[in-house]
Amino acid sequence: MTFQPRMTSHREGITVLEDLRWRRWNGAVADLWHAACDAGAHGEYVSQDARLFVLLEHTGSDLELKLGPSSREVPGAKAPQHLSFVPAHMPLWSRMDGPMTLRHLDIHFDVTTLATRLGEDLDAGRLATPRLRFTNARILGLAQLIAAACEDPDSHHELYGDALMLALFIDLMQLGRTTRRKRGALAPWQLRRVTDFIEANCLRSIRLQELADLTELSQSYFSHAFKAATGLAPYQWHMKARIEKVQDMLVDADMPLTEIAAAAGFADQAHLTRVFRRTLGETPGAWRRANRA
Known part of the structure; x- marks a missing residue:
């Protein structure tokens, strides 16, 4: 609802x-x-x-x-x-x-x-x-x-x-990286099904319910089990997969950064740059130059 x-x-x-x-x-x-x-x-x-x-x-x-x-x-x-x-x-x-x-x-x-x-x-x-x-x-x-x-x-x-x-x-809410009691993790088949789905669909918005349905679990149980298995919340894994797609485009294609940002679902080049720098510690342009030299 x-x-x-x-x-x-x-x-x-x-x-x-x-x-x-x-x-x-x-x-x-x-x-x-x-x-x-x-x-x-x-x-x-x-x-x-x-x-x-x-x-x-x-x-x-x-x-x-x-x-x-x-x-x-x-x-x-x-x-x-x-x-x-x-x-x-x-x-x-x-x-x-x-x-x-x-x-x-x-x-x-x-x-x-x-x-x-x-x-x-x-x-x-x-x-x-x-x-x-x-x-x-x-x-x-x-x-x-x-x-x-x-x-x-x-x-x-x-x-x-x-x-x-x-x-x-x-x-x-002052949420941080704290040590919490381990919950039951996803089974290997569940984790593989979810990560394959995120990989294939990471350039679009993915609803949590879609991922939970793949594992036949409730949204709440799935979220805890996914984090127990990977150390990341589902949305963090999704963003990680998007950035990896961006890295592939930076290396394999001659697309301008504005086109890469649009193809990867970011609002604009500035939005892509902020997320990329926060994730990898450098701008997309700097990363491309270092990895295509």
């Missing part, structure tokens, strides 16, 4: 200035809002799903945030741009003492799908702990790129926004 954010809200003195712009990826929905607020404007919001509120820019008075109508304002950053993580089912109240305009991004997380995709057991305590008005330059930078993808949905390949959202969620 397609993930649909479930949020109820009550607002007074707040006017939406533009049509909502939004994007959906596998495990999250991002909404971009632009609004004007009167003096004394306020709102109450309750989401059934965990979400990240990102204040991208505002003019006028400060935005007050708290976890209930009678609670004290939660202390935090007074910076013009800040972030707030709101756990599922937790109410958030906002109030503006004076007139203001604001542009903000809401990212609603399908936590079950994201945990399955990442092959990680997420920290329940972290998911249940609100973090209001905090700053983090890396998360904010990723959120700004996601907002740009909402504004111009045709400017990038779907995988571009999907990768940004996953990176943001990994940073937000």
Whole structure:
């Protein structure tokens, strides 16, 4: 079933200035809002799903945030741009003492799908702990790129926004390379079937359900078993296979980098270069020169 954010809200003195712009990826929905607020404007919001509120820019008075109508304002950053993580089912109240305009991004997380995709057991305590008005330059930078993808949905390949959202969620949940209890790994025939399928289809988006179906396992069990067998989450193996295809094209073909990026499913040459450098430590052009000399 397609993930649909479930949020109820009550607002007074707040006017939406533009049509909502939004994007959906596998495990999250991002909404971009632009609004004007009167003096004394306020709102109450309750989401059934965990979400990240990102204040991208505002003019006028400060935005007050708290976890209930009678609670004290939660202390935090007074910076013009800040972030707030709101756990599922937790109410958030906002109030503006004076007139203001604001542009903000809401990212609603399908936590079950994201945990399955990442092959990680997420920290329940972290998911249940609100973090209001905090700053983090890396998360904010990723959120700004996601907002740009909402504004111009045709400017990038779907995988571009999907990768940004996953990176943001990994940073937000502070997921790292930790030693975890080993789970049962895929059987050799299952692993071979899945890796052969990824190899043959790596230049397109591959749904997790497609891979799970090949092994006759649930998505959650498959993700853990695949990571136990390979040390990588399925999406990481998929990206590794795409980069290997790019390496083949760099060596065997005289295609310009722009054409290679398009053929490999990247948004553009810059997107390919970022992923390639992050994976191999050098640019595609430098790697080609070193391996075709």
